[in-house]
Amino acid sequence: MSIFKRIELPCPTCSSPVTFELVHSVNADRRPDLREAILAGDFQRETCPSCSFRFRVEPEFSYIDIKRGQFIAAWPASRLGQWQAHEAHTQAAFDRAFGKDAPPEARELGARLQLRAVFGWPALAEKLLAAGAGISDLTLELAKAGVAREMDDAPIAGPNEMRLLRLDGDDMVLGWVGTGNEEIGDMVGVPRSLIAEIEAEPGPWEALREELSAGPFVDLLRTLVPGDEPAA
Numbered sequence: 001m002s003i004f005k006r007i008e009l010p011c012p013t014c015s016s017p018v019t020f021e022l023v024h025s026v027n028a029d030r031r032p033d034l035r036e037a038i039l040a041g042d043f044q045r046e047t048c049p050s051c052s053f054r055f056r057v058e059p060e061f062s063y064i065d066i067k068r069g070q071f072i073a074a075w076p077a078s079r080l081g082q083w084q085a086h087e088a089h090t091q092a093a094f095d096r097a098f099g100k101d102a103p104p105e106a107r108e109l110g111a112r113l114q115l116r117a118v119f120g121w122p123a124l125a126e127k128l129l130a131a132g133a134g135i136s137d138l139t140l141e142l143a144k145a146g147v148a149r150e151m152d153d154a155p156i157a158g159p160n161e162m163r164l165l166r167l168d169g170d171d172m173v174l175g176w177v178g179t180g181n182e183e184i185g186d187m188v189g190v191p192r193s194l195i196a197e198i199e200a201e202p203g204p205w206e207a208l209r210e211e212l213s214a215g216p217f218v219d220l221l222r223t224l225v226p227g228d229e230p231a232a
């Protein structure tokens, strides 16, 4: 079931109230249109009736896609500084619903689901895009580390994160996206074959692979952001 809750938020431009239907959970098997909306960047985005400004509410819901084997806890980008606590919370909730603390039938389903925690819309869309294209999200993070290493002028204007934005033929289009503001900066095209190359020669990547897969927050940011800020 995809459960919605109706709320009103002030428009950031003119303060007029704008109505949003927020979700508690998204079931992509039953609502493939919601998956498409997340990929398109339209999900939970509304237009202010007074000034036509378009804005969206940060994600805070669980996402399940049994067909593609995904279970994702999506958190607002503003909670990135507390990723350690959110990762633990994500794991505990999954264990109760589909893991070691769940009934046998649920555990059976859970065994086919890959658990992830993400912060912000670009990170969520990236997980959906990668799974849809048959790209391991863990290998994708390793590929990003490799790309960042080879670029000596990675943009450092404010907090940003490298995200897979789309696939373009045989290329993966990676871009630097502002954390929180979602502004897209520089983009690079990287051959998709880089994923297979990394998987064919795992040796040099072993340490980083282990670090990135230590919990459900499978993201290069876990090596860059301490993640132990107290909750606001």
Ligand SMILES: [Zn+2]
Residues within 6 Å of the ligand: 011, 012, 013, 014, 015, 016, 048, 049, 050, 051, 052, 053
């Ligand atoms: Zn407005």
